[in-house]
Amino acid sequence: MLFKERNIQTQYHRVLTAIDPGKRIATFKTQEGTEEQNWDFIHIIPPMLAPEAVRNSPLPWQSGNWAAEGWMEVDKGTLRHVRYPNVFGVGDIAGVPKGKTAASVKWQVPVAIDHLVADIQGKQSDARYNGYTSCPLITRLGQAMLVEFDYENNLTPSFPGVIAPLEELWISWVMKTMALKPTYISMLRGQA
Ligand SMILES: Cc1cc2nc3c(=O)[nH]c(=O)nc-3n(C[C@H](O)[C@H](O)[C@H](O)COP(=O)(O)OP(=O)(O)OC[C@H]3O[C@@H](n4cnc5c(N)ncnc54)[C@H](O)[C@@H]3O)c2cc1C
Known part of the structure; x- marks a missing residue:
């Protein structure tokens, strides 16, 4: 909506592969091949990965999109690990479709705690994280x-x-x- 209003052209599905700060040329891998673009101002988002301690453990997804990035294999509602039921994943390391924000953690932690307390009491919890x-x-x-x-x-x-x-x-x-x-x-x- 704002891009349109401000006449900003967007181009997706490009991965930055090289940058020449002297000539101000950025090289991208695209679906068609390689593309070079000049820039006046560039803001680069680094690739996102789980920290090494999680990535190199048995906890990440074993296949699918999140396996290579090392996000923890948890149920998206309960945040309980799919293969290790006594483990929960909250915060950025949780391999769930949304929620990589500090504000999400505020809604994730009470869910994990509710399940932990229920486990200790031998009960079931129906607490679920909705992806906030x-x-x-x-x-x-x-x-x-x-x-x-x-x-x-x-x-x-x-x-x-x-x-x-x-x-x-x-x-x-x-x-x-x-x-x-x-x-x-x-x-x-x-x-x-
Ligand atoms: C530029 C930017 C702006 C953002 N703005 C917002 C915002 O406005 N609102 C919002 O809600 N969210 C925002 N976020 C997202 C938010 O910062 C994260 O979602 C949040 O910090 C995740 O918290 P976390 O505790 O899961 O992970 P982290 O905050 O990454 O904490 C993980 C900690 O573990 C430590 N660690 C890693 N490996 C080890 C190890 N082996 N041993 C011990 N410690 C280890 C790390 O050093 C780090 O301190 C922003 C993020 C970025 C990058």
Whole structure:
């Protein structure tokens, strides 16, 4: 929506394979072959991998998309390991379709804990993680979008009626730049 509004052309399915900072040329592998592009400004996202200790353990997916990247083979609802039932995976290492955000951890941890406590008590837990993911996107100085969604891509706004998820808003910018850090720190201290 914003790309269209700002006349930004997008090109997908390209993997950066080389970069020449002197000539400002980036080389990409595409479905058709190799492509070179000049750039004025380049922002590179490194390939995402699970940390070595998890990647080189028996815990990752053994096949499929997530095996090579080493994400842990957990059930996407219970977060319980598929082959080691006494192991749970929360946070970025969890091999689930969405949820690689700190905000997701807030909803994942209580699910894992509920199952652990139920196991200890010899009971069953019906707690499930729904894929909650939160992407605060700065779209310009003073404006941002706070897009929250679940596994099914349903929008799951935390502040319905206050923060519209698909609009650029100053309040989302204030939240991203000023409010989130103290919130996450409180979360780590168990206060949120
Ligand atoms: C640029 C950027 C912006 C982001 N913005 C947001 C945002 O606005 N909102 C949001 O919700 N999320 C955001 N995220 C995502 C968020 O940072 C992660 O989802 C979150 O940090 C995951 O937490 P984690 O504890 O699972 O993993 P991590 O935070 O990666 O913690 C894992 C820890 O394990 C340590 N470790 C690794 N190997 C070992 C070992 N062998 N022994 C001991 N320790 C080890 C690592 O050093 C690290 O400290 C952002 C991420 C990036 C990169």
